Amino acid sequence: MERFYYLAAVTFVLLVLLHHLLMGRGRRRRLPPGPRFALPILGHLPLLKKPLHASLADLAARYGPAVHLRLGSRHAVVIGSAGLAKECFSGDLDIAIANRPHFPSVREASFDYSVITLANYGAPWRTMRRVATVHLLSAHRVNIMSDNVISRELRAMVRRLARASAATPGGAARVELKRRLFELSHSVLMEIMAQTRNTYSDDADEDMSKEAREMKDIVEAIVPLVGVANIWDYMPLLRWFDVYGVKKQLRDAVNRRNTFIYKMIDAEKEKLKQLERKNGKDDSDEKKSMIGVMLSLQKTEPDVYTDTFISALVANLLGAGTETTSTTMEWTMALLLNHPNALKKAQEEIDLNVGGGRLLDKNDLPHLPYLHCIITETLRLYPAAPMLLPHEASTDCKIHGYDVPAGSMVLVNAHAIHRDPATWEDPEEFRPERFEHGGAEGKFMMPFGMGRRKCPGENLAMRTMGLVLGVLLQCFDWSRIGDGEVDMATATGTIMFKAVPLEALCKPRANMSTILKKI
Numbered sequence: 283m284e285r286f287y288y289l290a291a292v293t294f295v296l297l298v299l300l301h302h303l304l305m306g307r308g309r310r311r312r313l314p315p316g317p318r319f320a321l322p323i324l325g326h327l328p329l330l331k332k333p334l335h336a337s338l339a340d341l342a343a344r345y346g347p348a349v350h351l352r353l354g355s356r357h358a359v360v361i362g363s364a365g366l367a368k369e370c371f372s373g374d375l376d377i378a379i380a381n382r383p384h385f386p387s388v389r390e391a392s393f394d395y396s397v398i399t400l401a402n403y404g405a406p407w408r409t410m411r412r413v414a415t416v417h418l419l420s421a422h423r424v425n426i427m428s429d430n431v432i433s434r435e436l437r438a439m440v441r442r443l444a445r446a447s448a449a450t451p452g453g454a455a456r457v458e459l460k461r462r463l464f465e466l467s468h469s470v471l472m473e474i475m476a477q478t479r480n481t482y483s484d485d486a487d488e489d490m491s492k493e494a495r496e497m498k499d500i501v502e503a504i505v506p507l508v509g510v511a512n513i514w515d516y517m518p519l520l521r522w523f524d525v526y527g528v529k530k531q532l533r534d535a536v537n538r539r540n541t542f543i544y545k546m547i548d549a550e551k552e553k554l555k556q557l558e559r560k561n562g563k564d565d566s567d568e569k570k571s572m573i574g575v576m577l578s579l580q581k582t583e584p585d586v587y588t589d590t591f592i593s594a595l596v597a598n599l600l601g602a603g604t605e606t607t608s609t610t611m612e613w614t615m616a617l618l619l620n621h622p623n624a625l626k627k628a629q630e631e632i633d634l635n636v637g638g639g640r641l642l643d644k645n646d647l648p649h650l651p652y653l654h655c656i657i658t659e660t661l662r663l664y665p666a667a668p669m670l671l672p673h674e675a676s677t678d679c680k681i682h683g684y685d686v687p688a689g690s691m692v693l694v695n696a697h698a699i700h701r702d703p704a705t706w707e708d709p710e711e712f713r714p715e716r717f718e719h720g721g722a723e724g725k726f727m728m729p730f731g732m733g734r735r736k737c738p739g740e741n742l743a744m745r746t747m748g749l750v751l752g753v754l755l756q757c758f759d760w761s762r763i764g765d766g767e768v769d770m771a772t773a774t775g776t777i778m779f780k781a782v783p784l785e786a787l788c789k790p791r792a793n794m795s796t797i798l799k800k801i
């Protein structure tokens with residue numbers, strides 16, 4: 283027993299020495315200020331409370347806009363001001379911090395980090411990013427998708443809501459908005475990827491294609507397992523010995539996902555072959571799904587656009603685009619329910635500019651500036667990714683005059699920047715009017731990030747949100763369930779979810795009754 287205590291003590295001392303030896307390199311550098319005492323192995327991790335953005339904002343209030351922390355064995359710098367965020371994402375510094383930290387917990391689900399969101403800055407990332415921005419998410423394709431896909435899925439949703447209301451005594455249906463908005467965003471992206479849907483059911487409760495439903499089930503199996511696996515990032519022993527059996531479950535779920543995507547790719551290949559046989563030539567890109575577009579690229583550069591490349595891109599865009607978009611729409615509806623005057627003002631704007639004779643479409647959006655202000659104000663208050671995605675420095679660099687060693691994580695507190703009282707008057711208040719008539723010009727927001735790793739899905743997200751929210755406000759009156767305000771508590775995580783899923787009452791508007799019977 284004595285020997286055991288002796289060995290434990292020696293191991294502890296060695297660990298502390300090793301820790302100081304490794305981390306001590308920082309002493310010669312001028313690191314940004316931060317809490318002095320860091321535990322061996324864990325570093326400052328115990329200081330971080332949930333939600334992370336609030337905890338980091340507290341540290342910024344104490345130490346300044348650039349705070350140094352040690353998270354496990356990594357250096358991390360937290361950026362907490364608009365000025366510094368702009369500095370980070372301009373010029374050479376933008377390139378220096380354009381890598382992503384790689385956490386073992388996400389390796390399994392991310393094709394070995396070879397997806398746009400996680401790949402390091404370099405040639406493979408550039409190729410994926412170019413395909414996504416030029417061929418899949420460009421303004422031109424978003425325009426095509428607005429009519430082909432988004433409006434079709436949206437009409438199906440409106441039809442179901444109108445039917446549900448008609449079947450409810452009093453005409454106001456109780457709607458699980460969180461679920462509906464998620465399913466709509468997921469269906470839109472699935473259709474954009476693979477165009478699998480060929481029928482629309484009149485089922486009032488759910489309207490996803492068979493493929494969209496299967497993909498949703500698979501993603502729902504993977505997400506909690508990645509959550510449990512997070513602990514691997516700091517305790518590798520759990521990973522090596524697969525203590526909870528998570529590794530095997532995760533591998534099974536990821537295999538299921540990959541097999542499913544390969545099946546979609548094969549189906550799309552078959553569809554394209556049939557078209558070619560029928561027409562003697564390939565279809566135009568405009569009519570193709572995203573998988574179809576990538577299969578055309580595969581013909582000319584088979585070594586680059588492999589089936590694995592396509593699968594990784596499909597899985598990545600579905601993952602990056604669904605919950606960000608649906609959560610932002612859920613927050614918007616929650617804010618409007620708590621601010622009925624803003625809701626009414628948006629409806630009046632729609633009535634004036636579109637009327638009740640047809641559903642609003644993409645051409646109406648530029649004439650609905652107040653709706654745009656509402657979405658922007660929601661993105662300010664509830665940015666879906668409150669800390670963006672973590673960046674990593676590929677070389678030693680300087681931020682705000684401080685040394686930042688290569689390998690440091692750089693975290694940007696967009697949530698805190700959006701609520702900085704030095705920039706925003708009454709920052710905690712929902713006030714879309716602040717953006718009216720260029721009122722917020724020059725004020726800095728970054729809900730989609732900035733610089734090289736900025737979100738490539740902004741166009742698609744803004745278009746989807748404009749159309750969905752516009753049509754929901756045009757067709758229905760919305761009210762809260764019960765007398766109290768909607769609970770605006772946030773859940774924690776990379777994405778800022780609403781802690782209590784949003785439900786609301788929805789009643790068809792009188793001026794839309796003819797249209798609602800026809801769609």
Ligand code: HEM
Nearest residue numbers: 398399602603606607666667670671730731735737739743
């Ligand atoms: C309201 C909706 C959305 C919000 C608020 C949002 C926000 C963000 C943010 C903050 C980042 C990280 C930027 C950084 O690390 O500096 C990001 C990255 C990304 N987003 Fe979005 N996003 C949204 C919708 C979408 C959609 C619809 C897609 C595509 C279908 C998409 C695809 C991506 C991808 C691929 C990346 C990784 C970019 C890279 O690492 O190079 N996002 N997004």
